[in-house]
Amino acid sequence: MTDPLRLGIAGLGTVGVGVVKIVQRQANLLAQRCGRPVEITAVSARSKGKDRGVNLSRYAWEDDPVALARRADVDVFVELMGGSDGPAKAATEAAIAAGKDVVTANKAMLALHGQALAEAAEAKGLVLRFEAAVAGGIPVIKALTEGLAGNAIGRVMGVMNGTCNYILTRMDSAGLSYEEAFAEADGLGYLEADPTLDVGGIDAAHKLTLLAAIAYGAKVNFDAIQLEGIGSITIEDIRRAGDMGYKIKLLGVAQMTGRGLEQRMSPCLVPATSPLGQLEGGTNMVVIEGDSVGQIVLRGAGAGEGPTASAVMSDVCDIARGIRVPTFGRPATSLDDAAPASAASPACYYLRMELADKPGALAKVATVLGEAGISIDRMRQYDHPGANAPVLIVTHKTARPNLDTALAALPGTGVLNGAPVALRIEEV
Amino acid sequence: MTDPLRLGIAGLGTVGVGVVKIVQRQANLLAQRCGRPVEITAVSARSKGKDRGVNLSRYAWEDDPVALARRADVDVFVELMGGSDGPAKAATEAAIAAGKDVVTANKAMLALHGQALAEAAEAKGLVLRFEAAVAGGIPVIKALTEGLAGNAIGRVMGVMNGTCNYILTRMDSAGLSYEEAFAEADGLGYLEADPTLDVGGIDAAHKLTLLAAIAYGAKVNFDAIQLEGIGSITIEDIRRAGDMGYKIKLLGVAQMTGRGLEQRMSPCLVPATSPLGQLEGGTNMVVIEGDSVGQIVLRGAGAGEGPTASAVMSDVCDIARGIRVPTFGRPATSLDDAAPASAASPACYYLRMELADKPGALAKVATVLGEAGISIDRMRQYDHPGANAPVLIVTHKTARPNLDTALAALPGTGVLNGAPVALRIEEV
Numbered sequence: 001m002t003d004p005l006r007l008g009i010a011g012l013g014t015v016g017v018g019v020v021k022i023v024q025r026q027a028n029l030l031a032q033r034c035g036r037p038v039e040i041t042a043v044s045a046r047s048k049g050k051d052r053g054v055n056l057s058r059y060a061w062e063d064d065p066v067a068l069a070r071r072a073d074v075d076v077f078v079e080l081m082g083g084s085d086g087p088a089k090a091a092t093e094a095a096i097a098a099g100k101d102v103v104t105a106n107k108a109m110l111a112l113h114g115q116a117l118a119e120a121a122e123a124k125g126l127v128l129r130f131e132a133a134v135a136g137g138i139p140v141i142k143a144l145t146e147g148l149a150g151n152a153i154g155r156v157m158g159v160m161n162g163t164c165n166y167i168l169t170r171m172d173s174a175g176l177s178y179e180e181a182f183a184e185a186d187g188l189g190y191l192e193a194d195p196t197l198d199v200g201g202i203d204a205a206h207k208l209t210l211l212a213a214i215a216y217g218a219k220v221n222f223d224a225i226q227l228e229g230i231g232s233i234t235i236e237d238i239r240r241a242g243d244m245g246y247k248i249k250l251l252g253v254a255q256m257t258g259r260g261l262e263q264r265m266s267p268c269l270v271p272a273t274s275p276l277g278q279l280e281g282g283t284n285m286v287v288i289e290g291d292s293v294g295q296i297v298l299r300g301a302g303a304g305e306g307p308t309a310s311a312v313m314s315d316v317c318d319i320a321r322g323i324r325v326p327t328f329g330r331p332a333t334s335l336d337d338a339a340p341a342s343a344a345s346p347a348c349y350y351l352r353m354e355l356a357d358k359p360g361a362l363a364k365v366a367t368v369l370g371e372a373g374i375s376i377d378r379m380r381q382y383d384h385p386g387a388n389a390p391v392l393i394v395t396h397k398t399a400r401p402n403l404d405t406a407l408a409a410l411p412g413t414g415v416l417n418g419a420p421v422a423l424r425i426e427e428v
Numbered sequence: 429m430t431d432p433l434r435l436g437i438a439g440l441g442t443v444g445v446g447v448v449k450i451v452q453r454q455a456n457l458l459a460q461r462c463g464r465p466v467e468i469t470a471v472s473a474r475s476k477g478k479d480r481g482v483n484l485s486r487y488a489w490e491d492d493p494v495a496l497a498r499r500a501d502v503d504v505f506v507e508l509m510g511g512s513d514g515p516a517k518a519a520t521e522a523a524i525a526a527g528k529d530v531v532t533a534n535k536a537m538l539a540l541h542g543q544a545l546a547e548a549a550e551a552k553g554l555v556l557r558f559e560a561a562v563a564g565g566i567p568v569i570k571a572l573t574e575g576l577a578g579n580a581i582g583r584v585m586g587v588m589n590g591t592c593n594y595i596l597t598r599m600d601s602a603g604l605s606y607e608e609a610f611a612e613a614d615g616l617g618y619l620e621a622d623p624t625l626d627v628g629g630i631d632a633a634h635k636l637t638l639l640a641a642i643a644y645g646a647k648v649n650f651d652a653i654q655l656e657g658i659g660s661i662t663i664e665d666i667r668r669a670g671d672m673g674y675k676i677k678l679l680g681v682a683q684m685t686g687r688g689l690e691q692r693m694s695p696c697l698v699p700a701t702s703p704l705g706q707l708e709g710g711t712n713m714v715v716i717e718g719d720s721v722g723q724i725v726l727r728g729a730g731a732g733e734g735p736t737a738s739a740v741m742s743d744v745c746d747i748a749r750g751i752r753v754p755t756f757g758r759p760a761t762s763l764d765d766a767a768p769a770s771a772a773s774p775a776c777y778y779l780r781m782e783l784a785d786k787p788g789a790l791a792k793v794a795t796v797l798g799e800a801g802i803s804i805d806r807m808r809q810y811d812h813p814g815a816n817a818p819v820l821i822v823t824h825k826t827a828r829p830n831l832d833t834a835l836a837a838l839p840g841t842g843v844l845n846g847a848p849v850a851l852r853i854e855e856v
Contacts, residue, residue: 022578022720032645032758033577131575137721139575146574146751147559147567149461150450150741217460275727278706292450293565293738297727299703310721313578323574323751330460 004037005320008074008100010065010091011081012045012052015105015132018309019078019316020054030313034320044068069095076101076319078312084108089117096120096128103315105132105308111206111222114213115335118327128327129315134207135160135284137307138300139314144214144288145329151290153215155255157428161204162282162302163190164230164250169280172238172247178231190282200229201250205265208252211286212263213328216256218338220328221263226344228266237421240352240392241269244378247277251426260341268426269350275299276428287428343400344424348377351395353410353420354388355381361415362391368413372406374398388417394425432465433748436502436528438493438519439509440473440480443533443560446737447506447744448482458741462748472496497523504529504747506740512536517545524548524556531743533560533736539634539650542641543763546755556755557743562635563588563712565735566728567742572642572716573757579718581643583683585856589632590710590730591618592658592678597708600666600675606659618710628657629678633693636680639714640691641756644684645763648756649691652768656694665849668780668820669697672806675705679854683773690769696854697778703727704856715856771828772852776805779823781838781848782816783809789843790819796841800834802826816845822853 007023009016023030023040030038042060044067062068069077069091077095079102081088088109095102102121104110110117110130121128131141135158144156159165167181176184182199185191190198197203205225213220230250241248246269254263270276275297279285284302289295301307318325328335355361362381369376378394395403403422410420435451437444451458451468458466470488472495490496497505497519505523507530509516516537523530530549532538538545538558549556559569563586572584587593591613598609610627613619618626625631633653641648658678669676674697682691698704703725707713712730717723729735746753756763783789790809797804806822823831831850838848 018720026578026580029580030578032762035759137718138724139571142570142575143567146746146749147570147742148738149745150454150458150738152454152457273706275703275706278701278703290565290738292446292734292741294729294732294735296566297725299725299727301722304722306720307722310576310578310718313720314575317577318574321574321753323753325749325751331463334460 002036004039005034005316006039006041006073006075007078007316008042008068008071009040009078009080010044010068011079012043013080014305015308015312016045016080017052017054018305019080019312020056022309022313024054030317034317036320038316038320041073042068042071065091066094069100070098074100076103076316079104079106080312082106084112089113092117093120096124096126099124099126101126101319102128103312104128104130105312107133107203107206107210111209111220114210114220114327115332118332122326122332127319127324129318130210131314132308132311134210135286136300136302136304137310138284138286138298139311140286140298141214142314143296143298144211145325148288148290148293148296151292154289154291155253156211156215156286156288157251157253157426158208158284158286159249159276159279160207160252160284160286160302161198161250162284163198164204165279166190166282167199168230168233168238168248168250171235172242175235177235178233199231201227201265204250204252208254208263208265212254212261213335215254216261216338217330217335218261219335221338221340224340225263225265230267233267237352237423241350242272244350244392244394245272246270246350246425247272248423249276251276253426255345257341257345259343261338262341262345264344266424268424270426270428274428346397346399348397348425349395349403350423350425351393351420353391354417355391356415356417357384357387357389364413364415365410368409369406372409373402374406430464432467433462433744434467434469434501434503435506435744436470436496436499437468437506437508438472438496439507440471441508442733443736443740444473444508445480445482446733447508447740448484450737450741452482458745462745464748466744466748469501470496470499493519494522497528498526502528504531504744507532507534508740510534512540517541520545521548524552524554527552527554529554529747530556531740532558533740535561535631535634535638539637539648542638542648542755543760546760550754550760555747555752557746558638559742560736560739562638563714564728564730564732565738566712566714566726567739568714568726569642570742571724571726572639573753576716576718576721576724579720582717582719583681584639584643584714584716585679585681585854586636586712586714587677587704587707588635588680588712588714588730589626589678590712591626592632593707594618594710595627596658596661596666596676596678599663600670603663605663606661627659629655629693632678632680636682636691636693640682640689641763643682644689644766645758646689646766647763649766649768652689653691653693654772658695661695665780665851669778670700671808672778672820672822673700674698674778674853675700676851677704679704681854685769685773687771688769689766690773692772694852696852698854698856702856774825774827776825776853777823777831778851778853779821779848781819782845783819784843784845785812785815785817792841792843793838796837797834800837801830802834
């Protein structure tokens with residue numbers, strides 16, 4: 001039997017403890033599959049005394065993750081502390097400087113510093129892997145980087161924040177308001193300490209930009225993402241979208257277009273009968289479209305101790321087996337500065353507005369849309385007890401600037417009560 | 429730039445031509461991702477003169493695939509001829525003997541000879557890879573072998589024959605008889621030359637046994653599969669199952685139990701709202717359950733030029749990148765002779781029978797079930813214009829031998845018209 005692979009684990013929260021459990025419980029299985037034992041030699045976390053429900057007594061303890069990263073008895077530095085900067089970044093840099101391979105679950109750090117870290121690792125012949133950073137237990141980084149390596153990628157899409165999908169699902173299934181569903185998710189401990197990371201779409205956007213880098217050979221460019229959270233979604237939109245055969249999801253989409261690399265994270269309508277439309281609760285889904293393979297759908301738990309630790313172990317086993325792939329699937333120095341797309345690609349849109357119930361109101365709206373070059377696919381006006389008539393419009397495919405022109409002109413008609421709601425309908 | 433990886437492709441049918449197209453169309457992309465060019469140096473097929481719609485003029489031609497496999501200018505022998513024995517096996521053996529890595533899409537050859545071929549390859553330090561042999565373009569071999577390497581696998585399940593799923597879907601959606609749907613699939617060219625490979629479940633069973641070998645570290649044992657095709661499924665069962673909230677799928681299931689390794693390929697009921705239940709048409713789906721990751725669902729095209737060639741290229745890119753994993757995820761010589769399970773694990777069953785419309789008939793059936801230790805979860809008797817009443821029963825979970833006892837005793841009640849239909853309900 002060859003030498004064991006020795007892990008140093010920094011961060012003993014949910015995921016770190018999950019990794020310790022797998023290494024302990026599956027020691028035989030890991031040795032068989034990897035051809036060598038996988039061991040933990042040292043760990044680091046904020047509080048040494050805390051009872052984490054696992055036996056850590058056989059591992060060396062380091063208070064300082066940087067010291068852990070530099071230990072001579074560590075082959076792989078496993079970064080599970082989180083945070084885009086601070087100790088996680090310092091320790092990752094120290095590990096690379098000390099010649100260690102790195103496995104991380106840290107989407108924020110990679111979304112902001114992935115290019116520099118990957119270049120540093122690859123300059124020293126090291127690997128920096130991050131399966132656990134995207135879509136939890138779903139082996140999507142491996143699928144995209146290796147499994148679909150023969151494909152030019154059309155779109156990569158995904159529902160990658162389970163908390164948002166839980167909130168939207170509960171609004172739909174239980175008729176809760178956004179505020180009620182948010183409070184329920186909070187009570188269940190689903191929200192990050194800063195909930196805007198979840199409901200603002202930032203966490204999911206971190207993941208999307210990592211997928212985009214692999215798919216299109218582009219440098220990670222988090223700032224280029226068109227980002228919109230779910231805070232403005234109402235139960236009424238969920239109901240009306242349902243009437244038209246759609247579900248509302250916080251959907252990330254990356255695609256390379258003639259106008260540049262498009263990266264969007266925003267609430268979208270998807271057909272209720274599609275795999276994305278059928279995705280309920282905290283589960284994640286990633287859809288990858290390749291020019292040869294067509295559409296591949298991957299679904300699984302996007303968070304939690306076991307699933308995320310499973311993804312960490314996928315990277316660990318790769319390193320133990322001698323599988324060494326560049327962070328973004330090709331040398332980091334060869335990644336392009338892809339120009340961001342100036343606008344989202346054309347799409348059908350869902351429009352909801354309240355019209356004054358007087359003759360010619362609808363005609364004025366239709367005129368504004370027509371003058372902006374937008375044609376109407378379907379329109380529905382609902383019963384209304386009050387003075388304002390709820391009206392839904394599904395447009396034919398239109399360019400986003402046309403839609404923005406129309407949205408800017410609609411208030412001038414004087415027939416709308418409040419601002420219209422406009423949501424993209426993503427073809428999936 | 430390092431040396432190109434040189435492919436010799438044997439078999440220029442749909443998949444072989446698909447691989448040629450990818451290598452030609454994506455030459456730059458492959459070189460970027462693999463860190464070296466991927467080239468074809470020689471090809472072999474039955475008919476040299478045939479127009480295949482691709483330019484083969486730059487490749488050496490071999491009439492004999494064995495000669496191709498031995499060429500000095502071939503690094504990887506790509507076997508796309510098919511057939512469990514004959515030229516495919518001879519050429520694969522020749523390639524291994526000549527020190528070539530092998531990529532194959534040949535599920536039948538691997539299901540019958542995979543153990544010997546993997547041992548031969550690994551004894552020489554070669555790899556024998558087969559992503560394209562299971563579920564077409566879905567990168568399921570990679571997901572199971574590498575992406576979920578940290579998991580003890582509970583069950584592996586899948587709908588892995590698109591033709592059967594097409595037939596069952598068309599029976600359901602268009603109200604066709606089995607014979608009509610079969611004829612339609614035949615007219616569309618979906619059926620193998622020997623259609624029992626499809627509708628008899630053999631093709632899907634080949635795939636299942638390969639997944640089982642990886643999941644459980646067991647030698648491939650195709651003969652141990654409990655195999656049942658879809659030929660006896662009627663439109664009435666599809667309708668009745670639908671009434672109870674189920675879809676009927678040709679479902680493969682492998683799981684390690686206390687009674688040994690269970691491998692089943694048979695028509696099963698699954699909840700209509702589950703991902704497997706929602707799978708329509710020719711698409712494939714594989715569901716993998718791991719002790720840490722929970723349930724992972726993979727969905728995509730199970731056949732066709734592009735998807736299958738995409739999977740072949742996944743293996744080719746792995747080899748080009750220096751990724752070398754044993755065929756079944758651990759050394760072939762270390763695989764166990766797993767004892768086959770003597771009976772399927774306990775399950776709920778769907779029973780359909782026609783009862784004589786006379787007092788006490790249902791009581792007699794219930795008595796037989798009760799005496800066999802089977803309790804009834806749900807029962808439904810339908811309107812009936814004739815003398816016989818259609819009756820559906822969903823049982824509570826029961827051992828298969830109990831069910832067999834009941835099925836053997838039911839005719840003796842004298843109240844049944846014809847034989848009862850019994851289908852397993854798989855919890856998914």
